[in-house]
Amino acid sequence: MATRVVVDAMGSDSCPGPEVAGALRALRAGDLASRIHITLVGDRERMRLDPAEGLELVHTTEVVTANDHPAQVFRTKPRSSMRLAIQRVVDGQADAVVSAGHSGAMLAASIFLLGRIPGIERPAIVTAIPTPAGPVVLCDAGATVEPRPSMLAQFGVLGAAYARGMYGLVRPRVGLLSNGSEPTKGTELTRAALALLGEARGDFAFVGYVEGHDLFAGIVDVVATDGFTGNIVLKTCEGSALGSTYAEIGGALLAGVTRPVIIAHGRSDEVAIAQAIRGAARFASIPLISI
Numbered sequence: 001m002a003t004r005v006v007v008d009a010m011g012s013d014s015c016p017g018p019e020v021a022g023a024l025r026a027l028r029a030g031d032l033a034s035r036i037h038i039t040l041v042g043d044r045e046r047m048r049l050d051p052a053e054g055l056e057l058v059h060t061t062e063v064v065t066a067n068d069h070p071a072q073v074f075r076t077k078p079r080s081s082m083r084l085a086i087q088r089v090v091d092g093q094a095d096a097v098v099s100a101g102h103s104g105a106m107l108a109a110s111i112f113l114l115g116r117i118p119g120i121e122r123p124a125i126v127t128a129i130p131t132p133a134g135p136v137v138l139c140d141a142g143a144t145v146e147p148r149p150s151m152l153a154q155f156g157v158l159g160a161a162y163a164r165g166m167y168g169l170v171r172p173r174v175g176l177l178s179n180g181s182e183p184t185k186g187t188e189l190t191r192a193a194l195a196l197l198g199e200a201r202g203d204f205a206f207v208g209y210v211e212g213h214d215l216f217a218g219i220v221d222v223v224a225t226d227g228f229t230g231n232i233v234l235k236t237c238e239g240s241a242l243g244s245t246y247a248e249i250g251g252a253l254l255a256g257v258t259r260p261v262i263i264a265h266g267r268s269d270e271v272a273i274a275q276a277i278r279g280a281a282r283f284a285s286i287p288l289i290s291i
Contacts, residue, residue: 002037003281006094007273009042010063010081011101013266016040016047019100022273023055029274036281039094041085060084066266070104074112082106086113089259096260096280098251100268106261107143107254114257122151123256125227125263126162129237133218137163137172140224141252142231149192152176156197156224158255160204163221165286171203175210177225177233185209189226197224250275253283260284 005026009019023038039056040047042063049057062080064073074083082101088094090113099106107123116123124140139159144151156174163172176194178186183194186209197206210220212233225233250272251264260283264276 002035003096003284004037004039004094005277005280005284006039006041006058006085006088006097007277008082008085008097008099008101009040009047011099011266012264012268012273013100014269015063015100016042018268018270018273020047020049020055021270022268023277024053025270025274026277027054029278036277038277039085039088041081041088043081058084058088064102064105066102068102068105070102070108073102073105074109083109083113086110086261090114095284096262098262098264098273098276098280100251100264100266100273100276103142103263106263110254110257110261114259114261117256117258120154120158120256122147122154123254124155124158125230125252126159126255127234127252128162128166129215129233131216131218133216134221135167136215136220137166137222138225138230138233139222139255140227140230141234142227143254145226145228145231147189147226149189149196152189152193152224152226153196153200154256156193156206156222157200157202157204159222159224160202162253162255164203167221169221171205172221173207173219174204174222174224175207175214175220177223177229178209178211181209181211183209193224250277250279253279 009016041058044059062077064082125143126139128135137159139155160172163169251262254261262280
């Protein structure tokens with residue numbers, strides 16, 4: 001049975017061109033052609049799809065913009081392309097969703113429509129940074145800039161689940177990002193999360209605080225941090241030769257909601273969208289988050 005991926009076609013900065021071209025690129029890939037069904041949600045007149053191209057279309061003219069308030073837009077724009085795309089997953093018409101649109105709105109809609117995994121207070125954006133010792137999972141990379149200690153601790157658990165599902169690590173090593181390795185370092189937030197993770201039990205090994213340089217030293221598989229710091233780390237790596245799996249996958253997983261949600265860059269081109277669709281299909285086929 002084909003994996004069904006739905007794409008918010010009106011999300012990227014240059015929409016819907018990258019979404020349409022990216023969907024066609026993914027559909028025509030030899031290894032996916034017979035194993036994926038792609039639905040685009042957006043303005044029919046702007047997409048101008050040929051039915052013979054094999055893409056399904058759901059028409060709407062409502063679009064979430066960067067100026068829309070994340071918590072209000074789904075009341076003011078109930079037929080936005082973003083909401084309708086997520087709704088197809090809710091209704092069982094798709095297995096995963098991709099959007100390069102407003103990430104805050106995507107987070108809010110995913111929580112509201114799909115719901116959180118039991119036990120998770122707040123979803124997190126998860127990606128991985130390539131290092132000489134292997135990929136290091138980063139969680140949170142931008143979803144929650146001011147988490148509570150319990151949320152920050154859960155980011156470590158979510159990151160460990162991602163490392164197990166994506167990379168087959170039986171017992172990932174989890175570190176909490178701080179400005180020093182001593183337990184007295186960090187902030188009130190990190191010290192409280194440090195204590196929680198130290199008491200936590202699960203299929204991971206908590207190694208305590210780690211510093212920025214430790215990400216590349218091969219001593220940790222997962223780094224938990226708040227979304228503000230994590231987003232800076234991510235963008236610093238993307239601006240260097242290191243890159244991230246955000247580029248490889250075309251987006252990042254929103255972990256902690258009940259179904260696969262891929263958040264892509266607003267500046268995504270057709271290659272990035274195609275990779276995001278491939279990533280969504282992969283996430284739909286493996287049990288990533290089980291805590």
